[in-house]
Amino acid sequence: xxxxxxxxxxxxxxxxxxxxxxxxxxxKSTTRAADELHLTQPSVSNALxxxxxxxxxxxxxxxxxxxxxxxxxTEIASLVTQGLGSFRLALQxxxxxxxxxxxxxxxxYVSDLAQxxxxxxLAAKVHGAAPGVRIVTVDPQLNxxxxxxxxxxxxxxxxxxxGIGSEFHQQRxxxxxxxxxxxxxxxxxxxSLTPAQFLEADHLIYTPTAGSHARxxxxxxxxxxxxxxxxxxxxxxxxxxxxxxxxxxxNMIACVPSRLAQVLSCREDVKTCxxxxxxxSMDIVQIWHxxxxxxxxxxxxxALVYELFHDRRCDISP
Numbered sequence: 674x675x676x677x678x679x680x681x682x683x684x685x686x687x688x689x690x691x692x693x694x695x696x697x698x699x700x701k702s703t704t705r706a707a708d709e710l711h712l713t714q715p716s717v718s719n720a721l722x723x724x725x726x727x728x729x730x731x732x733x734x735x736x737x738x739x740x741x742x743x744x745x746x747t748e749i750a751s752l753v754t755q756g757l758g759s760f761r762l763a764l765q766x767x768x769x770x771x772x773x774x775x776x777x778x779x780x781x782y783v784s785d786l787a788q789x790x791x792x793x794x795l796a797a798k799v800h801g802a803a804p805g806v807r808i809v810t811v812d813p814q815l816n817x818x819x820x821x822x823x824x825x826x827x828x829x830x831x832x833x834x835x836g837i838g839s840e841f842h843q844q845r846x847x848x849x850x851x852x853x854x855x856x857x858x859x860x861x862x863x864x865s866l867t868p869a870q871f872l873e874a875d876h877l878i879y880t881p882t883a884g885s886h887a888r889x890x891x892x893x894x895x896x897x898x899x900x901x902x903x904x905x906x907x908x909x910x911x912x913x914x915x916x917x918x919x920x921x922x923x924n925m926i927a928c929v930p931s932r933l934a935q936v937l938s939c940r941e942d943v944k945t946c947x948x949x950x951x952x953x954s955m956d957i958v959q960i961w962h963x964x965x966x967x968x969x970x971x972x973x974x975x976a977l978v979y980e981l982f983h984d985r986r987c988d989i990s991p
Contacts, residue, residue, distance in 0.1 A: 686727065688760075691753050693720040694732070695826075698750045699811065701739030709809065751820070758825030770969035772803035777970055780809045782818045782830035784881035786913050786933045791831055794981050802977075812882045822962045828971060830960040831978065835888055840963050844975065846982045848954040851889055852934045852945045854920050854927045862926070868949040872902050877919060877927040878909040888955065893928065896950055917943050957982075 696706035697717070707717045725732055730745040742750065770777070783791060788810055799806050811818075811827060819838065821827040837843065853871070855862050861870060880886055897904045907925055910916060917937035920927055929937070934945040959978050965971040 687723070690720055690724050690727065691757060693717055694724055694746075695750075695753055695757055697721065697733055697740055698742055698746065698753075699813065701733075701741060703740065751824075754821065754826055755824040758821075758823075761825050770973055772806070772973060774805065775803050775970065776805040778807040778809055779828045779970075779974055780811055780821075780826060782812065782822070782827045782832075783810050784812060784832055784913075786881060786930065787832050789913070789936065790932050791978070791982065795978065798977055798981065803973075814882060822960075825962075825964065828961065828965060829974060829978070831957070833886065833888065833955050833957060834960060837960055841960050842963060842966055843958045843960045844979060846957045846959060846979065847984050849930050849932065849957050850954040851928045851948060851952060852931050853948055854917075854929050854934055854937060854943060854945055856921050856924065857942045857944050859924060861924075862946075864944075865946050866926075866949050871926070871949045872897065872900055873905075875905045875907040875923075875925045877916070877923075877925045878906055879913065879916065879927055879929050879933075880909060881911055881913070889928070889952070892952060913937075 692710060693706060693712075696709050697703065700706050700709065703714050703717045703721070706712075707714045710717070712720075721733065728745060728749070731743050732746045733740040733742055792808070792810070796808060799808060811821070813821065815834070815836070818827055818830060819841075822830065822841070831846070833849065834843075853866055855866075862874075878890065880890070893904070907923075908919070910919070913929075913933055916927065916929070916933075917940050919925070920937075921940060921942040928948065931945075937943055938945045959975060961971065961975065
């Protein structure tokens with residue numbers, strides 16, 4: 674296609690369709706894509722129909738697992754993400770950020786736990802100081818999140834992370850430790866946990882997508898190897914929702930961050946205790962890509978997060 678042909682094609686293309694493509698690719702759901710873009714579901718379905726005609730491909734196929742991308746959709750997804758990120762940065766370039774009048778969307782990479790802890794006080798602060806600012810949370814796999822941050826599709830990541838590239842900046846907020854969660858009337862645990870009880874117990878493992886909880890699990894594997902015992906992992910969950918009810922209805926124990934335990938142990942039938950082994954606490958940080966380092970709006974958001982959460986416990990309501 675000639676340059677003139679490409680230019681004509683772009684002029685005849687509604688670039689909003691690419692926003693729909695990106696949202697569908699990430700969410701795998703027309704309903705969730707519609708919610709994210711503040712559109713109706715029929716509008717998203719209509720946009721998908723136009724996208725299929727534009728690319729001459731089905732793009733997304735409805736399955737039990739959601740709207741799964743075709744090979745063609747997977748091929749162009751990174752290009753669309755990169756293009757949208759570049760366009761977004763171009764719109765923000767040299768534009769002064771005034772919180773009271775700003776209309777900007779910030780995308781945060783957080784786990785469901787971090788969302789429960791950070792979002793309530795952050796949302797209250799943002800709403801009061803910058804009512805036109807929107808916050809959107811996402812939780813892809815870490816390698817995908819790094820690519821999205823590189824392309825300007827994620828502004829800020831908050832949590833425990835490892836293996837972050839040198840092009841990223843990070844700032845420590847506070848340290849976090851793990852504790853043990855168990856049912857109040859557990860037949861063998863009475864208020865505290867001995868090393869033998871811990872090693873012999875059935876375990877539930879909490880492994881959220883966003884964050885590096887794998888570091889803790891790797892340290893845990895070392896403990897069991899040193900004692901020559903195979904860990905009894907009965908269940909593994911990716912989300913904290915319902916974790917307290919699972920523990921209350923079983924004899925399993927779960928090692929979780931203390932701030933999550935603070936929320937979950939509000940139930941009378943769930944308790945917490947210290948780990949029976951020494952574990953180094955882990956830093957909770959906020960991370961951003963170098964391209965945002967001097968961005969006025971981004972600096973404002975980072976300063977707000979730091980002000981709210983640096984070296985202090987969050988006020989959490991169940």
